[in-house]
Amino acid sequence: MHEFSVAEGLAEAALEHAAGRRVEALTISVGLFSGVFADSLAFYLQLIFEDHGLAAPRLDLQKPPARCLCECGCEHAIARAMEPCPSCGGYHRKVLEGRDCMLVSMEVVS
Amino acid sequence: MSETLFLKSSAMQRNDMVAARNRAWFAGRGVLAFNLISSPGAGKTALLEAMAARWGQTLGVITGDIQMAYDAERIAKAGAQAVQIETGGSCHLTAEMVAKELAAQPWDGLRLMVIENVGNLVCPATYDLGEAFKVAMLSVTEGDEKPAKYPALFNRAEAVLINKLDLLPHVRFDLARAEGDCRKLNAEVSLFRVSCTTGEGLGSWFDLLDVKLRGLGQSALGQPGLHKLDRALDGLKSAH
Numbered sequence: 001m002h003e004f005s006v007a008e009g010l011a012e013a014a015l016e017h018a019a020g021r022r023v024e025a026l027t028i029s030v031g032l033f034s035g036v037f038a039d040s041l042a043f044y045l046q047l048i049f050e051d052h053g054l055a056a057p058r059l060d061l062q063k064p065p066a067r068c069l070c071e072c073g074c075e076h077a078i079a080r081a082m083e084p085c086p087s088c089g090g091y092h093r094k095v096l097e098g099r100d101c102m103l104v105s106m107e108v109v110s
Numbered sequence: 111m112s113e114t115l116f117l118k119s120s121a122m123q124r125n126d127m128v129a130a131r132n133r134a135w136f137a138g139r140g141v142l143a144f145n146l147i148s149s150p151g152a153g154k155t156a157l158l159e160a161m162a163a164r165w166g167q168t169l170g171v172i173t174g175d176i177q178m179a180y181d182a183e184r185i186a187k188a189g190a191q192a193v194q195i196e197t198g199g200s201c202h203l204t205a206e207m208v209a210k211e212l213a214a215q216p217w218d219g220l221r222l223m224v225i226e227n228v229g230n231l232v233c234p235a236t237y238d239l240g241e242a243f244k245v246a247m248l249s250v251t252e253g254d255e256k257p258a259k260y261p262a263l264f265n266r267a268e269a270v271l272i273n274k275l276d277l278l279p280h281v282r283f284d285l286a287r288a289e290g291d292c293r294k295l296n297a298e299v300s301l302f303r304v305s306c307t308t309g310e311g312l313g314s315w316f317d318l319l320d321v322k323l324r325g326l327g328q329s330a331l332g333q334p335g336l337h338k339l340d341r342a343l344d345g346l347k348s349a350h
Contacts, residue, residue, distance in 0.1 A: 009121040010119075012124070013117070013121070013123065017115055034236065035262030036121075091295075093297065102120050103120075105114055107112060
């Protein structure tokens with residue numbers, strides 16, 4: 001249920017950047033390790049926009065693979081959390097991208 | 111006229127700004143802080159009672175629950191400074207809630223601060239509270255598949271405590287599987303097998319905290335910097 005406050009954060013950022021223009025579409029990236037459930041995010045975003053008396057924007061919710069850097073030097077992407085490094089088969093790696101839930105871009109109409 | 115704006119704006123931006131302030135608060139006072147996350151009933155408060163007996167008033171605890179101040183009362187009775195946040199329904203603590211308590215209490219003589227999150231393996235993982243690191247606790251009665259099912263938390267947790275070891279003979283829990291999955295999600299995780307009831311294994315956990323506390327005294331930035339992988343990767347990047 002924390003998706004509501006995540007949605008609030010996204011809506012707030014969107015409305016701030018829109019600066020009074022109508023928000024037509026939002027592209028949001030939901031990281032593999034973000035702990036955010038994309039379907040409820042969509043539901044809450046719609047609710048929040050309608051609550052502001054605004055039309056809900058089109059949503060493009062992307063779930064990109066997480067980008068990791070392995071200690072073997074291989075930079076790779078994983079679609080599931082426990083997928084090993086394709087090069088060495090190990091798990092000694094750092095998640096470079098995939099923990100965040102982000103407003104990537106938006107379409108506004110003035 | 112239609113226009114596309116490219117933003118890359120994090121949903122957690124506001125929380126993360128307050129978390130950074132909390133982190134500066136801890137660093138400025140030389141306090142080591144961690145964020146303790148588990149499901150309800152895994153034994154967080156029992157762990158904190160044991161830690162209170164070890165560190166007394168130098169331990170501070172901010173404990174979050176949906177309602178009731180039972181946990182803060184138990185921890186204070188055990189000897190630590192403790193304050194309760196009643197979230198009134200929120201399933202996780204936010205950096206803002208923690209900031210309010212940091213400002214509201216004197217917190218005299220503090221060396222170690224534990225932020226005991228609301229019992230939940232999902233939502234708390236997403237919110238940075240300004241801690242130095244996250245600790246996950248898992249009890250053997252919950253099942254050995256929990257790390258695999260909650261990767262957001264077990265990827266972020268620097269230490270995992272597997273609690274209620276005294277009950278292991280009575281339940282089906284494959285320690286090797288649980289620990290193996292923890293390592294697949296975070297290869298550098300520190301694993302501890304403990305029983306907060308019998309005290310088994312708590313010595314090693316206290317030792318780790320002692321090492322981190324000593325490291326804090328030596329580091330101007332207040333970062334213990336124990337992460338070997340970070341250093342290895344920094345080396346890799348500079349070699350590229």
